[in-house]
Amino acid sequence: MTTALLPDPGSTTRTRVRRLPEKAVTDRQTLHGILDAGLIAHVAVCDTRGGPELSAQPAQPFALPVAYARADETVLFHGSTASRLFRLCAAGAPVCLTVTLLDGLVLARSAFESSMNYRGAMVLGHCAVLHGRAKHEALERISEHLMPGRWKEIRHPSEQELRATTVLELPLEECSIKVSAGGPGDADGDADLPIWAGTVPLAETWCDPIPADDLSPELASVPDYIRRWRR
Amino acid sequence: MTTALLPDPGSTTRTRVRRLPEKAVTDRQTLHGILDAGLIAHVAVCDTRGGPELSAQPAQPFALPVAYARADETVLFHGSTASRLFRLCAAGAPVCLTVTLLDGLVLARSAFESSMNYRGAMVLGHCAVLHGRAKHEALERISEHLMPGRWKEIRHPSEQELRATTVLELPLEECSIKVSAGGPGDADGDADLPIWAGTVPLAETWCDPIPADDLSPELASVPDYIRRWRR
Numbered sequence: 379m380t381t382a383l384l385p386d387p388g389s390t391t392r393t394r395v396r397r398l399p400e401k402a403v404t405d406r407q408t409l410h411g412i413l414d415a416g417l418i419a420h421v422a423v424c425d426t427r428g429g430p431e432l433s434a435q436p437a438q439p440f441a442l443p444v445a446y447a448r449a450d451e452t453v454l455f456h457g458s459t460a461s462r463l464f465r466l467c468a469a470g471a472p473v474c475l476t477v478t479l480l481d482g483l484v485l486a487r488s489a490f491e492s493s494m495n496y497r498g499a500m501v502l503g504h505c506a507v508l509h510g511r512a513k514h515e516a517l518e519r520i521s522e523h524l525m526p527g528r529w530k531e532i533r534h535p536s537e538q539e540l541r542a543t544t545v546l547e548l549p550l551e552e553c554s555i556k557v558s559a560g561g562p563g564d565a566d567g568d569a570d571l572p573i574w575a576g577t578v579p580l581a582e583t584w585c586d587p588i589p590a591d592d593l594s595p596e597l598a599s600v601p602d603y604i605r606r607w608r609r
Numbered sequence: 610m611t612t613a614l615l616p617d618p619g620s621t622t623r624t625r626v627r628r629l630p631e632k633a634v635t636d637r638q639t640l641h642g643i644l645d646a647g648l649i650a651h652v653a654v655c656d657t658r659g660g661p662e663l664s665a666q667p668a669q670p671f672a673l674p675v676a677y678a679r680a681d682e683t684v685l686f687h688g689s690t691a692s693r694l695f696r697l698c699a700a701g702a703p704v705c706l707t708v709t710l711l712d713g714l715v716l717a718r719s720a721f722e723s724s725m726n727y728r729g730a731m732v733l734g735h736c737a738v739l740h741g742r743a744k745h746e747a748l749e750r751i752s753e754h755l756m757p758g759r760w761k762e763i764r765h766p767s768e769q770e771l772r773a774t775t776v777l778e779l780p781l782e783e784c785s786i787k788v789s790a791g792g793p794g795d796a797d798g799d800a801d802l803p804i805w806a807g808t809v810p811l812a813e814t815w816c817d818p819i820p821a822d823d824l825s826p827e828l829a830s831v832p833d834y835i836r837r838w839r840r
Contacts, residue, residue, distance in 0.1 A: 417811075418711055418725070422672035424655035437668040441653035443709040443729060478674040480649055482816070485835075488764040489752055490774075494649070498674060521720055531804050532720050539721040561821045569823055573762050574832050576824060579816040580648075580840070585713070590792045590806040597805050604716075604809065 409555045412499040413448040416477040417524060419455065420444075423466040423473055446475070447516075447523030448550075453501060454508075454516040456545040464544040467505045475501045475548055482579035486562035487571040495577060498556045505546035513545045527603025582609040640786045643730040644679040647708040648755060650686065651675075654697040654704055677706070678747075678754030679781075684732060685739075685747040687776040695775040698736045706732045706779055713810035717793035718802040726808060729787045736777035744776045758834025813840040 421444050424437035442463050446455035453475055457464040467473055481495040508516050514535070521529045535543065562575050569575075584607050587600045652675050655668035673694050677686035684706055688695040698704055712726040739747050745766070752760045766774065793806050815838050818831045 418709060418727075420651040420653075420672050420707060420709070422651075422653035422670035422705070424668040424670045426668075437655040437657075438703045438733065439653035439655045439670045439672075439705045440731070440733075441651050441670075441672045441705045441707040442731070443707070443711075443727065445725065472669045474653070474670045474672045476651060476672040476674070478649060478651070480674075483755060485756060485759065485818075486763070488766075488770075489748060489760070490764075490766050490770040492752065492756065492759075492763065494676065494755075496649075496674065500671070500673070502669065502671075517720060521723065524714060524725075525716060525723065528716065528723075529720070532723065533718055533799055533802060533804075535719075535721050539719075543721070561819070564821075564823075568764055571764060572825075572828060573764075574818075574824065574828050574830075574835070575821040576831075577819045577821075578835065578838070579819065581814050581816050583812050583814065585810040585812050587716075588792070588808045588810065590795075590808075592795075592800055593806055597803060599805075600807075601805050604805070607809070609811070 408497075408557065409499055409550065409553055410448060412479060412497045412555060412557075413446075413453060413477055413550075414523075415479055415497070416499075417445075418443045419446045419453070419475050419477045421455065421463060421467070421473055421475050423463060423471045425462065425466060425471075441476075445520055445524060446477075447520040449516070449519050449547075451550045453548045453550065454519055454545065455548070456517060456520055456543055459542055459544045461544075464546070467546050468507045468544055470504055473503065473505055473548060480580055481559065482577050484558075484560075484562050484577050485575055487564045487568040487573040487575050491562055491564050491568070493558065493562075495559050495579075496557075500554045501548055501550060502552040503548050505548050508545040508547055512547075513540065513543075516545045516547065517543070525604075526607065527601075531601075584609060639728075639788065640730055640781065640784055641679060643710060643728045643786060643788075644677075644684060644708055644781075645754075646710055646728070647730075648676075649674045650677045650684070650706050650708045652686065652694060652698070652704055652706050654694060654702045656693065656697060672707075676751055676755060677708075678751040680747065680750050680778075682781045684779045684781065685750055685776065686779070687748060687751060687774055690773055690775045692775075695777070698777050699738045699775055701735055704734065704736055704779065711811055712790065713808050715789075715791075715793050715808050716806055718795045718799040718804045718806050722793055722795050722799070724789065724793075726790050726810075727788075731785045732779055732781060733783040734779050736779050739776040739778055743778075744771065744774075747776045747778065748774070756835075757838065758832070762832075815840060 422441040444455040479497040653672040675686040
């Protein structure tokens with residue numbers, strides 16, 4: 379019945395937002411919006427293998443940043459076939475994929491009520507390894523998520539490059555999202571203190587593109603599709 | 610002998626950068642710089658407890674964002690005493706704390722060589738729970754890391770608020786850092802393709818502060834210490 383607290387997106391006792399439940403947002407559009415707005419995700423796995431230092435229980439977690447993209451009700455991410463993280467994910471280890479968008483700081487009159495505004499999504503599950511056309515399409519999706527418009531002109535992966543790349547698909551089945559927005563919520567006694575209070579928003583912006591050292595002069599003009607990128 | 614690849618900061622076979630080793634940076638100043646530049650960290654733990662769905666092996670990882678600060682050779686972070694993440698960390702579970710600073714996108718002529726510029730730090734270990742004066746000082750350190758200059762004027766935590774907060778200390782003993790910077794490294798055959806190539810830096814900036822709805826008019830002026838914040 380705990381899952382009834384978050385009927386959608388699919389949540390369980392593992393993903394129910396236990397802290398500050400009033401900040402739990404259960405709208406799938408919000409989940410998609412958070413995932414579509416992020417540039418990197420942190421993917422965590424538990425490793426009980428490796429050297430002797432890893433054989434001891436409990437398992438050692440590893441959390442690493444990855445490039446990703448959402449496709450319908452899945453998250454796609456890719457990395458080196460030889461990396462530990464991707465070997466573990468490909469082998470079926472339970473994973474946690476977390477995307478956090480920091481929107482600003484909330485300056486309350488008390489240290490205790492001071493906090494951050496953010497949008498966060500967490501996805502638990504197991505990854506499927508993509509092959510063939512699905513793998514190629516996933517790489518295009520990730521490229522277009524990060525660099526909209528670029529896939530049509532860059533050289534696509536060769537067979538050898540595809541072999542060196544693991545592309546994983548994580549379904550958006552067991553998810554939680556948390557959104558914290560707005561101003562400080564000082565207790566009555568604190569609100570009267572003579573201290574400035576409010577929020578300081580944080581903005582992420584693309585800077586002017588820097589051409590590669592070996593870019594030929596006739597290509598100096600930055601393509602429009604890149605100039606249109608906005609954060 | 611693998612650890613010899615990363616003599617410092619203290620690295621082991623668990624934290625040795627296995628992929629793109631040429632990007633491994635082993636200078637402790639760089640580690641400190643990455644940790645000091647970040648606003649949030651992602652902390653991962655492996656949970657084998659909880660409901661039946663958690664009792665199955667292997668362990669389920671959870672990665673959640675936290676506010677943190679570096680203090681000398683430790684990382685401090687805090688959260689609700691009642692949260693699962695902090696209960697597990699406080700109980701001595703192995704943790705992974707990861708800070709990732711995304712500096713921009715690297716647009717190569719090939720999809721395979723396209724990448725991101727970033728600075729990342731990963732710290733593995735076990736947390737110590739802080740109490741008393743050390744706990745209070747850690748909260749000040751975290752506050753001053755995120756909101757420099759504010760601690761001197763805000764209301765400090767009450768005993769009740771301190772009881773509701775778990776403050777953890779993770780030593781910078783088993784660490785890895787990875788720094789990717791610069792332009793694209795296209796293969797010879799690709800460098801001649803008629804495609805714009807370069808980098809698109811990503812910048813994070815503080816926006817104009819927004820006063821709280823209940824801020825009294827005589828406090829409308831934003832304090833100088835806040836105006837001086839820079840990303």
